[in-house]
Each structure stands twice: as structure tokens, then as C-alpha cells.
Amino acid sequence: MSVEGAKPVTAKSLETREKLLEGALRTLTEQGIAKVSARTVAGAAGVNQALVFYHFGSVDELLAAACRHGAERAVSRYRERFAAVGSLSELLALGWEIHQEERDAGHVARLGQLLAGAQTHPSLGPATAAGLELWIVEIESVLVRVLADTPFGEFADPSGLARAVAASFVGIELYEGVDAEGAAAGMVALERLGVLVAALEGLGPVAQRAVRHQLRRVVRERGGVS
Numbered sequence: 001m002s003v004e005g006a007k008p009v010t011a012k013s014l015e016t017r018e019k020l021l022e023g024a025l026r027t028l029t030e031q032g033i034a035k036v037s038a039r040t041v042a043g044a045a046g047v048n049q050a051l052v053f054y055h056f057g058s059v060d061e062l063l064a065a066a067c068r069h070g071a072e073r074a075v076s077r078y079r080e081r082f083a084a085v086g087s088l089s090e091l092l093a094l095g096w097e098i099h100q101e102e103r104d105a106g107h108v109a110r111l112g113q114l115l116a117g118a119q120t121h122p123s124l125g126p127a128t129a130a131g132l133e134l135w136i137v138e139i140e141s142v143l144v145r146v147l148a149d150t151p152f153g154e155f156a157d158p159s160g161l162a163r164a165v166a167a168s169f170v171g172i173e174l175y176e177g178v179d180a181e182g183a184a185a186g187m188v189a190l191e192r193l194g195v196l197v198a199a200l201e202g203l204g205p206v207a208q209r210a211v212r213h214q215l216r217r218v219v220r221e222r223g224g225v226s
Helices: 011-033 037-047 050-056 060-083 090-106 106-115 124-147 158-176 180-201 205-223
Strands: none
Touching: 011 037, 011 050, 011 060, 011 106, 037 050, 037 060, 037 090, 050 060, 050 158, 060 090, 060 106, 060 124, 090 124, 090 158, 090 180, 106 124, 124 158, 158 180
């Protein structure tokens, strides 16, 4: 049963939409959001610019759809690697690898363009947040799993921590554009945190109980746990 006004979904239509989504992502990465227009995206996609409006209604809606499309594709590439993580130190190591791979591919810079564009393109804010949420869901799932049997398990907030981890990697990459040495120092600090976490994870049961007891005492003194 057809819906009045709905656009027919055909293989050709799906192919054109895919080209436009890829064209929008390529334009963002290579030229920045200031250069994104129906003409530049259509040129990158190799189609008529009228098709931008036929399929998406506006350039902003195309950008929002491209943001979600790019995030879904990126996260899917790493899903198996997230599932294989068995410790906090492994998660930090994977985060560093992903950061390098996404940076080298221009994807983190593209995210920076989307974050900047969200200030003047209202539809980009929710779309960019939804794209980041895909990463956060994967990170939170790992944190819930690996924190369960550590001294940190009863004190950590996996949801908030996942957002902090995601924000730190994005922020360091954007910061690198204005202070490369400062960004490098931030990455070194995260690496050292990984070493510290690995050392705590390597403690035996008795030492882990002692750490847990000390954490409870500190948190209780600060009013976090009764």
C-alpha cells in the first residue's frame, strides 16, 4: 500500500541517497562545513544538485543524515574489537588505536566540523549527539563488563565515565589544532593512566580487597556513600 506523497524506494533511489551521504561526508572532511552546499555535495557525489532536495529536503537534513550514517559505519567497524576487550587497560589501548585510525582518516576533524556547525545548523546538534551516542553505548557496555570484578566496580558510573572517555578523545584531537604539544601531553597522561589501571588490575584478591576498603572509606568520608 502506497502512502500519498511518499517517494518510491528503488535500487536506483537507494544508490543515489548513498552517493549523496558519502558526498556530504567527503565534502565535510576535505573542505569543511563552510563549503558544504547542494552544489559542492552534488559535485562530490556525481549527481544533479536538485537530488539533494528531492531526497533530503534541505542541505541541513542531508548533513544530519550523513552524520548518523558516518557514525553508524565507523562504530560497526570496531564493534567486534570492543566486544573482545577484557580490562580497563585494554579499553584505553583500544581507544588510543581508534583515535589514531579515525584521526588519520579525517573522521575526527570531520566531527569537529559537525560540532562547530551545530552552532548555526540546528538539525546538526541532535544528529551529532546521536552519532556520539553510538560510540558511548559501546564504551559503556565494555565498562559495565570489565568494572564488575574490580575495586572500582561499586563506585564508578559507567554511563558518565563512557561520556568522559568519548569526550576526552574528541577534545584532545580538536585541541591538537591549536596546541599540538598540549594535546600530546594529554595523550601521554591517558597512557600513564592505562599503566596505573593495569597495575591495579594485576593485584591479587587480598590487595584488591584492601583497595576496595580504602575506596569505600574515602568515598564515605566525602559523603558519597553512607
